[in-house]
Amino acid sequence: MTTALRRLRNYIDGEFRDAADGRTTEVVNPATGEPYATAPLSGSEDVDAAMAAAEAAFPAWRDLIPAERQKVLLKIADRFEERAEELIAAESENCGKPIALVRSEEIPPMVDQIRFFAGAARMLEGRSAGEYMDGFTSIIRREPVGVCAQVAPWNYPMMMAVWKFAPALAAGNTVVIKPSDTTPASTVLIADIIGSVLDELGHPRGVFNVVCGDRETGRLMVEHRVPAMASITGSVRAGMQVAESASKDLKRVHLELGGKAPVVVFEDTDIAKAVEDIATAGYFNAGQDCTAATRVLVQESIHDEFVAALAKAASETKTGAVDDEGVLYGPLNNANQLKQVKGFIERLPAHAKIEAGGEQVGEKGYFFAPTVVSGLKQDDEIVQQEVFGPVITVQSFTDEKQAVEWANGVEYALASSVWTKDHARAMRMSKVLDFGCVWINTHIPLVAEMPHGGFKKSGYGKDLSAYGFDDYTRIKHVMTSLDG
Incomplete structure (x- = not known):
């Protein structure tokens, strides 16, 4: 019937x-x-x-x-x-x-x-x-x-x-x-x-x-x-x-x-708090958000610790049915979008490493696991192009100059965030980041009184x-x- x-x-x-x-x-x-x-x-x-x-x-x-x-x-x-x-x-x-x-x-x-x-x-x-x-x-x-x-x-x-x-x-x-x-x-x-x-x-x-x-x-x-x-x-x-x-x-x-928001994490950041907020901002709505925190740049001195913590947060993040308790996000919107996200993972270069997730979840619907990919280079496809899925990429940078260069080194310019306890650094970064929004020690809050919109593509x-x-x-x- x-x-x-x-x-x-x-x-x-x-x-x-x-x-x-x-x-x-x-x-x-x-x-x-x-x-x-x-x-x-x-x-x-x-x-x-x-x-x-x-x-x-x-x-x-x-x-x-x-x-x-x-x-x-x-x-x-x-x-x-x-x-x-x-x-x-x-x-x-x-x-x-x-x-x-x-x-x-x-x-x-x-x-x-x-x-x-x-x-x-x-x-x-x-x-x-x-x-x-x-x-x-x-x-x-x-x-x-x-x-x-x-x-x-x-x-x-x-x-x-x-x-x-x-x-x-x-x-x-x-x-x-x-x-x-x-x-x-x-x-x-x-x-x-x-x-x-x-x-x-x-x-x-x-x-x-x-x-x-x-x-x-x-x-x-x-x-x-x-x-x-x-x-x-x-x-x-x-x-x-x-x-x-x-x-x-x-x-x-x-x-x-579209967007490809850089999330620039400096070594003086509270790693636990940053990971918690970034994971939420990256996986919310299955990462189907032009401002999603899905392109993380981490200072090399804390890179390994940060990646380990983020992979753990991903493994603890839940996707599932509309009435399941504790679910952060649901499925990708359609079969074509699921195919696109899978394609990014299938085409990862040899130097990339999947730290968590990377696969479809369940036997019905278009669910995809919360994913973390490390070891990436600036010109990799998954760094340059919008995935629009629950996939967070991580790159390691050496200093502020390189962080700015890589953050701005994409065709999109909608949103970005900076994570640091150094006020002067936060102000410098907010000036030079070429994005319509710069969040400091947070990512993704919006209010009706403030504008939302980007530059470039x-x-x-x-x-x-x-x-x-x-x-x-x-x-x-x-x-x-x-x-x-």
């Missing part, structure tokens, strides 16, 4: 709809490897409909005073709390994530982030009006950019949707968002939540729309004539494709792409913070004659 698959649908202009041509794709639970739902495989007709709805809703939403948009976002945050268990269940099934961790580590920050941007809606800062030419007064208007085409990833589908829609809506834009084809369930539920709030408060139904689909669907969204801005969180390859597509009609582009634009809000606005100069 087969169990009927749940049917997920697009959300367009306040209505849940199947794809216009009826095409669907199966959605697999990565903890079991079995399909649990179908989702629309949307085409041009669906994208056209969503964009038309967002375009029609934009003038009324744009013209609301900020306090009214704030009311909507605050009610959305309240509704997230009220329906938290539904969101947790959807995200756990989406990603195979441990239920307890979704409840404690994702719901509270998401609610906080929505409320932050609700406040940001009323803080439209600009330079003061003034006379910069005799007889004329200049003022600055900060306006929404228009319809935003947004593409969210599969590693944090629910939270990344929040990072996208909250600042966009707060600034007065309307949204068409596409979740990953492997993780649409929580975004469809978010559409139900936001749609109900918009209806209750009497706002246009097309303010927020969800279109499910694959890469082709995303391409259709980015190349569509309506959006003024395209925002994507994803791979470097996907980001480059979006930037190229958007360039054809000069859309604004917001890219949060990690993309451009900021999520979170007032800077993230600014990315969804445009600046207009208005000059008036004082002659009357």
Whole structure:
């Protein structure tokens, strides 16, 4: 006997709809490897409909005073709390994530982030009006950019949707968002939540729309004539494709792409504390995090002791089913990602040594053991390329100069961390590390008030913070004659 698959649908202009041509794709639970739902495989007709709805809703939403948009976002945050268990269940099934961790580590920050941007809606800062030419007064208007085409990833589908829609809506834009084809369930539920709030408060139904689909669907969204801005969180390859597509009609582009965060550990570090924190920051969410602490550089005098302690921590780190106790992370998101992680391990050079893990775990699902690899060189593939799995690499450096050279010696530049008791050294390192974030004696904490975004091939634009809000606005100069 087969169990009927749940049917997920697009959300367009306040209505849940199947794809216009009826095409669907199966959605697999990565903890079991079995399909649990179908989702629309949307085409041009669906994208056209969503964009038309967002375009029609934009003038009324744009013209609301900020306090009214704030009311909507605050009610959305309240509704997230009220329906938290539904969101947790959807995200756990989406990603195979441990239920307890979704409840404690994702719901509270998401609610906080929505409320932050609700406040940001009323803080439209600009330079003061003034006379910069005799007889004329200049003022600055900060306006929404228009319809935003947004593409969210599969590693944090629910939270990344929040990072996208909250600042966009707060600034007065309307949204068409596409979740990953492997993780649409929580975004469809978010559409139900936001749609109900918009209806209750009497706002246009097309303010927020969800279109499910694959890469082709995303391409259709980015190349569509309506959006003024395209925002994507994803791979470097996907980001480059979006930037190229958007360039054809000069859309604004917001890219949060890959990472290869260096974790620079100096000899004066408290090894036990550093290992505990780094292991958590490296293995959390199965290492499927652009900021994950997966590239460790350790000063040679403490290298062996550090590696031994990290290997022990890896052996004590637990992965497993969504309701298992003491689990730090669940499976990799999909079969292709499991294959990619395995490939990095299979292609390790002869001089590398697997200190812990290195293999798939269990007979079903896409679980991979917490892994430590030592003996690596700077130009090794696993050092240079993003693994996006529960794999921590370790290199040994001699001095601060070499640590900086190796830390910066990758194409990514999203996040980094420095571990030392020497304040002056920490300040020197924070200055020269070429990354959008530098943590000192910690790794991975994020707050709504501070920006998240990188340099180089990690993309451009900021999520979170007032800077993230600014990315969804445009600046207009208005000059008036004082002659009357």
